[in-house]
Amino acid sequence: MNFREKLKQSSKKNNSLLCVGLDVDLSKIPSHFINQEDPIYLFNREIINATKELVCAYKPNMAFYEMHGIYGLQALIKTTELINTLQIPVILDGKRGDIGNTSAAYAKSAFEVFGADAVTVAPYMGEDSVAPFLEYKDKGIFVLCLTSNHGSADFQTADQEKPLYRLVAEKVKQWDTNNNCGLVVGATNPAALQEIRAIVGEMPILLPGVGAQGGEVEACVNFGADKNGENIIINASRSIIYSASPREAAAKLRDEINNFRK
Amino acid sequence: MNFREKLKQSSKKNNSLLCVGLDVDLSKIPSHFINQEDPIYLFNREIINATKELVCAYKPNMAFYEMHGIYGLQALIKTTELINTLQIPVILDGKRGDIGNTSAAYAKSAFEVFGADAVTVAPYMGEDSVAPFLEYKDKGIFVLCLTSNHGSADFQTADQEKPLYRLVAEKVKQWDTNNNCGLVVGATNPAALQEIRAIVGEMPILLPGVGAQGGEVEACVNFGADKNGENIIINASRSIIYSASPREAAAKLRDEINNFRK
Numbered sequence: 001m002n003f004r005e006k007l008k009q010s011s012k013k014n015n016s017l018l019c020v021g022l023d024v025d026l027s028k029i030p031s032h033f034i035n036q037e038d039p040i041y042l043f044n045r046e047i048i049n050a051t052k053e054l055v056c057a058y059k060p061n062m063a064f065y066e067m068h069g070i071y072g073l074q075a076l077i078k079t080t081e082l083i084n085t086l087q088i089p090v091i092l093d094g095k096r097g098d099i100g101n102t103s104a105a106y107a108k109s110a111f112e113v114f115g116a117d118a119v120t121v122a123p124y125m126g127e128d129s130v131a132p133f134l135e136y137k138d139k140g141i142f143v144l145c146l147t148s149n150h151g152s153a154d155f156q157t158a159d160q161e162k163p164l165y166r167l168v169a170e171k172v173k174q175w176d177t178n179n180n181c182g183l184v185v186g187a188t189n190p191a192a193l194q195e196i197r198a199i200v201g202e203m204p205i206l207l208p209g210v211g212a213q214g215g216e217v218e219a220c221v222n223f224g225a226d227k228n229g230e231n232i233i234i235n236a237s238r239s240i241i242y243s244a245s246p247r248e249a250a251a252k253l254r255d256e257i258n259n260f261r262k
Numbered sequence: 263m264n265f266r267e268k269l270k271q272s273s274k275k276n277n278s279l280l281c282v283g284l285d286v287d288l289s290k291i292p293s294h295f296i297n298q299e300d301p302i303y304l305f306n307r308e309i310i311n312a313t314k315e316l317v318c319a320y321k322p323n324m325a326f327y328e329m330h331g332i333y334g335l336q337a338l339i340k341t342t343e344l345i346n347t348l349q350i351p352v353i354l355d356g357k358r359g360d361i362g363n364t365s366a367a368y369a370k371s372a373f374e375v376f377g378a379d380a381v382t383v384a385p386y387m388g389e390d391s392v393a394p395f396l397e398y399k400d401k402g403i404f405v406l407c408l409t410s411n412h413g414s415a416d417f418q419t420a421d422q423e424k425p426l427y428r429l430v431a432e433k434v435k436q437w438d439t440n441n442n443c444g445l446v447v448g449a450t451n452p453a454a455l456q457e458i459r460a461i462v463g464e465m466p467i468l469l470p471g472v473g474a475q476g477g478e479v480e481a482c483v484n485f486g487a488d489k490n491g492e493n494i495i496i497n498a499s500r501s502i503i504y505s506a507s508p509r510e511a512a513a514k515l516r517d518e519i520n521n522f523r524k
Contacts, residue, residue, distance in 0.1 A: 023364070063364045066368065067375065070336060074332060077331070095384070096325070098323070098325060102285070105326050106325045106329070113329065113330075113331040122357070122359065122384045122386050124384050124385065124406055126412070126415065126418070127412075128411050128413040147361070149390050151387050151392075153388065154388030154389055155386060156387075158429060160423055160424065161422055164417065167417060
C-alpha cells in the first residue's frame with residue numbers, strides 16, 4: 001500500500017485529519033520516564049498508545065532524536081517500528097535536501113533505515129535535489145513551501161515579482177508525476193494557504209503551527225482542505241504530547257477539526 | 263580557539279585552501295576494507311592519514327553516514343574524534359534548518375554530539391531557523407547560497423527582481439554579528455561567485471564542485487578568495503578519496519590552487 005492509500009485508510013478509520021508530532025524534549029516529559037532505561041521510546045509509546053485511535057499520522061522530527069546521538073536515533077527506530085505495526089503512516093520530518101547522489105543517501109536513510117512512509121524535504125537546491133526522494137513512488141514527499149515561523153518573511157514571502165513560496169508550489173505541482181508529492185504550509189497564513197491549495201489541486205498539505213504556534217483550526221480546514229474536505233494533515237506536537245492528558249487533547253483537537261469539515 | 267582561528271591555523275600550517283570531503287560510498291572503496299569490522303571508519307582513517315598535511319579542513323556529509331543507520335553514525339563520531347585530535351577543523355555538511363527550538367536541537371547535535379567545528383545550514387526558513395546555530399559563537403555556520411547543481415536554476419537563480427542567492431548573501435551578511443557566518447557557493451558559476459564575494463567582504467566561502475562537478479580552479483581562486491587570497495575553502499570529495507593515490511591527488515589539487523593565489 002502506498003503512502004496516499006495508507007493515509008486515506010488511517011484517516012478514515014480514525015475519522016481524523018490530526019497528526020501528532022513526536023518531538024520529545026527530555027526536559028518536558030513526566031519525571032517518571034527519566035530514570036528509566038529508554039525514556040524517549042517509553043514516552044513515545046505512551047503517547048502513541050493514548051492517541052492511536054485519534055490520528056491519521058505521526059510525525060517525529062529527526063532533530064529531537066539526533067541531539068541525543070546514537071541513543072536518540074535508536075529510540076527513533078524503535079518508535080517508527082512500533083508505529084509501523086499499527087498501519088498508521090510515519091511522516092519523518094527532516095527537511096533534508098542536497099545534490100543528487102547525496103539526496104539519494106538521505107532518501108535511503110529515511111525510507112529504508114528509519115522506517116518512514118513519508119518525509120519532509122527542503123526545496124532550496126531545486127528539482128534534482130528532490131528527485132531521488134520522488135523515485136520512491138510508494139512514499140510521500142512533503143516539500144517545504146510556506147512555513148509558520150517569523151523567518152518565513154526573509155525569503156519565502158520576500159517582496160518579489162513572484163513570491164518564492166508560490167514558485168515552489170508551482171514547481172512541486174510540475175514535479176508530481178508519480179502522484180507522491182505534498183507540501184508543508186504553516187497554519188498561520190490562511191490567505192496564502194488558500195492560494196496554494198488552488199495551485200496544487202488535491203495534493204496533500206501538511207500543516208504545522210496549530211496550537212503552540214497560534215494557527216487557527218477553522219481557517220486551516222476551510223482554506224487548506226481540498227474540495228472533498230480531504231488531503232490536509234494538521235500537525236500538533238507540544239500542545240498534545242505535553243498536556244496532562246494527551247488522549248483528551250488529541251480527541252478535542254480531532255473533533256474541533258472535524259466540526260469544520262464540509 | 264574558534265573556528266575561524268582554527269581554520270586559519272590549519273590553512274597556514276599546511277599551506278592549503280583544500281578541504282577533503284569524506285563522503286564514503288561502500289560500493290566505491292577498495293575491497294580490502296569491506297570485509298573488515300568497521301570499513302567506513304577504516305577507509306576515512308586511511309584518507310585522513312594520507313592527506314592530513316595537505317588540507318585546511320575535512321567535510322563529512324551526514325547523508326553518507328545516516329544511510330547506514332546506527333553503524334554509520336557511530337563511524338561518523340569516530341571519524342570526527344580522530345580529526346579533532348589533529349587540530350584540523352571538521353565542517354559537518356548536513357544542510358539542516360527548521361523552526362527555532364528544532365534548529366537548536368540540530369545545532370546541539372552537530373556541535374556537541376558529532377564533533378563539528380562548523381556546519382552547513384539551509385536558508386529557506388529564514389533568520390530564526392539559522393539563529394540557534396549562530397549562537398555558538400566559536401563555531402562556523404556556512405549558509406547555502408548558490409549551489410553547483412542543475413536544480414539551482416529552479417529557485418536560487420530564478421528570474422526575479424533580485425535573485426534568491428543574492429538576497430541570501432545580503433541577509434547572511436546582516437546576520438553575521440558574531441563573525442561566525444560563511445556561505446556555500448558552488449564552483450560552477452564564477453560571475454556569481456565574484457558578485458557574492460563583493461557582498462560579503464572577508465566572510466569564508468565554502469566552494470564545492472571542483473573536480474567531479476566541473477568547476478575550474480583558477481576561476482574559484484580568482485573570484486572566490488578575499489583580497490588577501492584567503493577565506494576560501496575549496497572542497498573536493500570523489501576526485502580525491504576514490505583516486506588511486508589520495509595523497510597525490512590532494513597534493514596536486516592543493517598545489518594547483520596555490521598556483522593561482524595572489
